């Protein structure tokens with residue numbers, strides 16, 4: 001299996017999907033799983049900062065990720081998990097160790113069921129699959145990451161950059177499985193590259 005990690009907006013999902021398509025294997029976006037848990041917390045009125053309440057909720061949430069859609073407790077949350085409310089709360093929920101335990105187990109089960117695949121997130125090469133066949137750490141400057149987000153979903157570039165930097169800080173400094181590059185990861189800086197160039201570069205690493 002191939003592990004892809006890196007900060008928000010670096011191009012991990014686009015590259016991961018393209019890579020999975022080219023190789024004819026499955027693709028798992030673990031950020032979507034953390035977003036779905038956050039959606040569930042907001043939906044159920046669970047306070048994101050309440051460690052115990054979120055921990056008690058995590059194992060009871062029914063998540064389905066299929067064909068690009070995300071179902072949370074049977075309801076379609078595909079669009080809502082990308083919204084502002086979820087995006088602002090997700091670092092808090094994903095810092096909860098009980099949430100991580102539940103989702104890491106589901107990620108490992110997914111890989112067994114799919115006989116491998118491309119798995120993308122923050123701790124995939126470091127914690128979830130330390131024995132991955134290929135580990136990529138995809139990054140880009142904060143400014144470029146913000147510009148890409150604005151191109152995709154709109155907004156003010158300065159505000160988006162500030163929000164990205166804040167999320168990077170929380171994701172990299174949390175006690176449990178912080179965002180960090182694995183020693184054996186190939187670092188790909190996509191700042192001046194197109195997606196096609198990145199995919200070609202990565203496929204060369206596999207050859």
Ligand code: DC
Nearest residue numbers: 008030031032034090094121122123
């Ligand atoms: O990739 P993304 O922006 O959709 O991820 C949403 C959040 O989920 C991100 O701020 C950090 C968290 N996350 C995580 O902690 N571990 C992962 N493996 C994937 C995402």
